[in-house]
Amino acid sequence: MRKGILSIAAVAALSLGLTACGGDSGETGASSSAAPASSAAAAKPGKIGVILPDSKSSARWETADRKYLEEAFKAAGVAYDIQNAQGDKTAFQTIADQMITGGVTVLAIVNLDSGTGKAVLDKAKAQGVATIDYDRLTLGGNADYYVSFDNTAVGKLQGEGLVKCLTDQGAEKPVVAELHGSPTDNNATLFKEGYESVLKPKYDSGEYVAGPADAVPDWDNAQAGTIFEQQLTKEPKIAGVLAANDGLGNAAISVLKKNKLNGKVPVTGQDATVQGLQNILAGDQCMTVYKAVKQEADATAALAIGLAQGQKPAASGTVKDTETGADVPAVLLVPKAIFFDSVKDVIADGFVTKEEVCTADFAEKCTEAGIS
Numbered sequence: 001m002r003k004g005i006l007s008i009a010a011v012a013a014l015s016l017g018l019t020a021c022g023g024d025s026g027e028t029g030a031s032s033s034a035a036p037a038s039s040a041a042a043a044k045p046g047k048i049g050v051i052l053p054d055s056k057s058s059a060r061w062e063t064a065d066r067k068y069l070e071e072a073f074k075a076a077g078v079a080y081d082i083q084n085a086q087g088d089k090t091a092f093q094t095i096a097d098q099m100i101t102g103g104v105t106v107l108a109i110v111n112l113d114s115g116t117g118k119a120v121l122d123k124a125k126a127q128g129v130a131t132i133d134y135d136r137l138t139l140g141g142n143a144d145y146y147v148s149f150d151n152t153a154v155g156k157l158q159g160e161g162l163v164k165c166l167t168d169q170g171a172e173k174p175v176v177a178e179l180h181g182s183p184t185d186n187n188a189t190l191f192k193e194g195y196e197s198v199l200k201p202k203y204d205s206g207e208y209v210a211g212p213a214d215a216v217p218d219w220d221n222a223q224a225g226t227i228f229e230q231q232l233t234k235e236p237k238i239a240g241v242l243a244a245n246d247g248l249g250n251a252a253i254s255v256l257k258k259n260k261l262n263g264k265v266p267v268t269g270q271d272a273t274v275q276g277l278q279n280i281l282a283g284d285q286c287m288t289v290y291k292a293v294k295q296e297a298d299a300t301a302a303l304a305i306g307l308a309q310g311q312k313p314a315a316s317g318t319v320k321d322t323e324t325g326a327d328v329p330a331v332l333l334v335p336k337a338i339f340f341d342s343v344k345d346v347i348a349d350g351f352v353t354k355e356e357v358c359t360a361d362f363a364e365k366c367t368e369a370g371i372s
Helices: 003-016 037-042 060-076 089-101 114-126 151-169 186-205 221-234 246-258 274-282 293-308 340-348 360-368
Strands: 047-052 080-084 104-109 130-134 145-149 175-180 209-215 238-243 288-290 317-320 327-333 336-338
Touching: 047 060, 047 089, 047 293, 060 080, 060 293, 080 089, 089 104, 089 114, 104 114, 104 293, 114 130, 130 293, 145 151, 145 293, 151 186, 151 238, 151 288, 151 336, 175 186, 175 221, 175 246, 186 209, 209 221, 221 238, 221 246, 238 246, 246 274, 274 288, 274 340, 274 360, 293 327, 336 340
Parallel strands: 047 080, 047 104, 104 130, 130 145, 145 327, 175 209, 175 238
Antiparallel strands: 288 336, 317 327
């Protein structure tokens, strides 16, 4: 593990002022000795519910978030229920109803949109259930806590990454296309705010040319491919693509491949997926943004466990809900830009394995990138 990355998790844990407390639960797992025996015996911890959004927009929800949350809950000995709404808003609300009826005392959600998320949070709070917005802030939802990465900083890294790649190519007045995330996802708004803070001055000065820009509904990769194909038809001289995550980036790359432009047109991403990292190794994607999901899951689990134990955990900061104007207690973690020579950092951190990334087609590139 790389201490430079993992140290952020330690800071986050300290900022919460929490340790995972042990207790009886419906799930097996070692109890922590961090809590005084008297407090551990005083009350049985409540049950924690988590609703993940889908498995289509990003592989992370099932391959990383679920795994890390389960590990943390099992280690603390608390009962939990983690379900995935698979992009279905009706299913999302049904799962929430079942969890509330089933006795969860803490509910963490990754909303599909703020409207659905708010309805669920309102119902939970009416039943005395503590609430956490996980990864995405529910506008108007007034969750008790919010845990995520600094998403404006994520977007800024994307913008800076694209500038670096275009500069390395010696591009002159490049036409830049943009594939924004879902318009119903507040994170997508924040990502855009971040990368536009880098790109807009380039457009305004005439150094770059603003090309086609479109949002991709529900982060749908298939739609992203269609949208980018239309963008390229409209503007064949596209020289750079700001794609808001690796899935959208790969959709653009697929279209570029059909036009024999892959590797010539820099494409950004986010999430450090296996596919995204392999695209970087192949030279088809210029960068991604690594958000150490374990840090996010561990911070969320620490809050949820504290709430289930009847505590009032402290968060390290706040974020402004732009709809209500309220300050939401928040833990915001630090993202990291990943280029060809730092793909090894993501593997060293344990987020993905060498075996997953360095398959036969990428073995030579992995060696070149210093992955051992």
